[in-house]
Amino acid sequence: MGSPVILVADDHPLFRAAVLHALRAAMPQADVVESASAPALGQALLAHPQADLLLLDLTMPGARGFSVLLHVRGEHPQVPVVVISSNDHPRVIRRAQQFGAAGFIPKSAPAEAIGEAVAAVLDGGSWFPPMAAERSEADAELAAKLAQLTPQQFRVLLCLADGLLNKQIAHELGLAENTVKVHVTAILKKLDCYSRTQAAVLVKGLEPESSA
Structure with missing residues (x-):
């Protein structure tokens, strides 16, 4: 090597x-x-x-x-x-x-x-400090759902989380507005979300809590 x-x-x-x-x-x-x-x-x-x-x-x-x-x-x-x-x-x-x-x-x-x-x-291993936190089923579920998204859908999701409208997302990512609409529908389905707001809340959950 x-x-x-x-x-x-x-x-x-x-x-x-x-x-x-x-x-x-x-x-x-x-x-x-x-x-x-x-x-x-x-x-x-x-x-x-x-x-x-x-x-x-x-x-x-x-x-x-x-x-x-x-x-x-x-x-x-x-x-x-x-x-x-x-x-x-x-x-x-x-x-x-x-x-x-x-x-x-x-x-x-x-x-x-x-x-x-x-x-x-x-060397193919891993390295983590000792952890006191338990494995979270909710996080495991969230990771599995997000893993279903294509890279492009993931980018659209992050724009959604910033509160952008389809037209703004299309401009931001250089896509046709109709394509964005199709992506948004697929994202909500894959994430089991019924609204854009719910999807945005899900992304909010990716932010690390403060250590205070």
Whole structure:
């Protein structure tokens, strides 16, 4: 295997620099690609579809809680994702795991933890801090429902959650308004929702609770 390609998605330059430093120390041969927003990450994933690992911050411009994690898992299932977050509430860690992450590194963890987690996941394993939160059936159900959506439907759903009308969604995603209408109908059916508002509430549930 050549040099591993590792994507780092975080909007804080200082934190990206710290992660880069930890990665360089743990695996000097790694090729690291940085992104500071969800759209930039989308471009990086298209440019590096064979990336070996993604280190993902949950709170970035263009991201809504766990939406990016679910989106990446749906569109690039071959890329393992390790979530890095300052919110290390046990339920947030548990939800990251249920939504398909291969690992979770609290931002408060020592630099060595990044190297440890990356090595474990590149080796085909997983890396999570000890968790007190129980597995949630509601989250498991939500993850299963969202997994039925196509990448395009997922994008439409996130626009719905922002309160956009079909015409605005069509403009935003470069689609015909009729296509958006078809997507919305399919989304509501797959998610067992009877209204756009109910679907928006469902997406709201992807936002990590505060750790307070």
